[in-house]
Amino acid sequence: MKSEPDVFGYDDLVRVKREGWDGVRNYQARNFMRSMAKGDEVIFYHSNATPPGAAGIAKIVKTAEPDPTQFDPASKYYDPASDPADPRWDWVTLGPVKKLRFVPLDELRSMPELTECRLLARGNRLSVIPLTDDEFVAIARAGGVSR
DNA sequence: GCCAACGTTGGC
DNA sequence: GCCAACGTTGGC
Numbered sequence: 001m002k003s004e005p006d007v008f009g010y011d012d013l014v015r016v017k018r019e020g021w022d023g024v025r026n027y028q029a030r031n032f033m034r035s036m037a038k039g040d041e042v043i044f045y046h047s048n049a050t051p052p053g054a055a056g057i058a059k060i061v062k063t064a065e066p067d068p069t070q071f072d073p074a075s076k077y078y079d080p081a082s083d084p085a086d087p088r089w090d091w092v093t094l095g096p097v098k099k100l101r102f103v104p105l106d107e108l109r110s111m112p113e114l115t116e117c118r119l120l121a122r123g124n125r126l127s128v129i130p131l132t133d134d135e136f137v138a139i140a141r142a143g144g145v146s147r
Numbered sequence: 148g149c150c151a152a153c154g155t156t157g158g159c
Numbered sequence: 160g161c162c163a164a165c166g167t168t169g170g171c
Contacts, residue, residue: 002169026154048169105170123152125168 001058001094002047002127010044010056014096018061021091022069023077029128033092034064041097043131043139045119053104054139062093100143113138 001021003009013019024030036042037060044056066087069077082088108114118129131139140147 004169028154052170123168125153127168 001042002045002129004048005046005055006048009046010058010096010099013044013056013058013094014099018093018095020062020067020093022067022075024067024091024127025077025079025089026126029126030064030090032126032128032130033090036060036063036092038063041136042094043136044094047127051104051106053102054100054108054143055102056099056143057097057140057145058094059097060092061095064090064092067091098145100140100145103139103142107142108139111138111142 008019021033024033040060042058042060043054044058046052046055067077067089069075070079070082070087070089071084072078073080077089079088105120108117109120113134114120117131117135118124118126119131137147
């Protein structure tokens, strides 16, 4: 799951303990969130950063439910087309697991385990991207966490 | 700041 | 249903 560290980085997640992943306004990304189970772990990736890369491991502490920002006219994520009786957008709630030794994008690209990884695919713009178990473990290990 | 990628919108 | 225009993402 990607976040811009200038807006909300892994250290922010550690500080606040849990965070609703608001603002996802892409159906594919939403559907990936809907498929997540409580306790599932994710790589917290810093996008639009210098450098970008994997910053930590987080976990799902609450499964998908409607993202309240879609109904808030003051929110930049407000979606007037979303019907409260049939909400269009969901969020999941994340909690921190373990901060990684930062694994920059360059290093991720050099890892043979990640040659097929959708995160590294050209033109990829999805903010929520599925990883295989092997991909997850490889990134975690590169960040100093083995399991 | 630039640009490629790509999802969405809206005219037809 | 097609497709051009537009907006956003995200690496560089």
